[in-house]
Amino acid sequence: MNQYRSEWKYICTDGQLELIRARLSGILTPDIHARENGTYQVHSLYFDDYKNSCAAGNESGDGMRYKFRVRYYDTSIETMHLEKKEKIYGRGNKRSCSLSADEYSSLIFGDCCDIIWNTDKKLLQEFCTLVMNRYFSPKVVIDYERTAFVEPITHIRITLDRNISAAYDYTAFSKGSYIRFPLQEKHQNILEIKFDDILPGWLRQMLESLNLRQTTYSKYFLGRKRLENIYQ
Secondary structure, three states: OOOOOOEEEEEEHHHHHHHHHHHHOOOOOOOOOOOOOOOEEEEEEEOOOOOOHHHHHHHOOOEEEEEEEEEEOOOHHHEEEEEEEEEEEOEEEEEEEOHHHHHHHHHHHOOOOEEEEEEEEHHHHHHHHHHHHHHOOOEEEEEEHHHHHHOOOOOOEEEEEEEEEEEEOOOHHHOOOOEEEOOOOEEEEEEEEOOOOOHHHHHHHHOOOOOOOOOOHHHHHHHHHHHHHHOO
16 A cells, blocks of 8 residues: 655755755764765656646646656666655555666667566556656656755654756666756755654744745746756
8 A cells, every 4th residue: 555645845945955964964863875075966867648637637636636647866877766656635645667778769769569568567557658658758857956855763754955956858868968957946956854744843943933824836847947048
């Protein structure tokens, strides 16, 4: 059974982001992907169908929606994953599976006939069905720098994302050689908190002390809108 978790997002300044990072670094564990400086680069290629249903769901505030993306960290293209992000009335769930280089190439060009019969990865089979029936195809590349912390006992994950950008040239996704367009005003960043049931009091107090503004920020949707404004 899939577990859905609360996902709260906030817009914060550079100063607020650094203050949060300093406070969390003393009490929480860094994410497993973090480099020596505590950060890592996230690269995501998002897909949508011929009706742009995923983007439309974001724009309308649909309470039940999902997205598919391919993701890798830093320059580790040999560890690409296909991910499905689902959201049901403010609570989210993520499923993922590994992708080989051949599987990735087939996905971005919509050639899924062979994959669906030759893989035992349920998520990949599900996505291939959507590619063939609803013509899911690459739409936007989203990049950013992330600092992340986890608390294993209470299952809390906190991410600090900066330098968020969008790119159109998905054919260069695995190489990273594409023109990036920033999604936010200078010195604006995103804090995201994922938790199961109850937000701990110490964390709630920290948010209140910083007077942060909660948001429904969607990197995918804002990336699509940014590129539409540039290439229209």
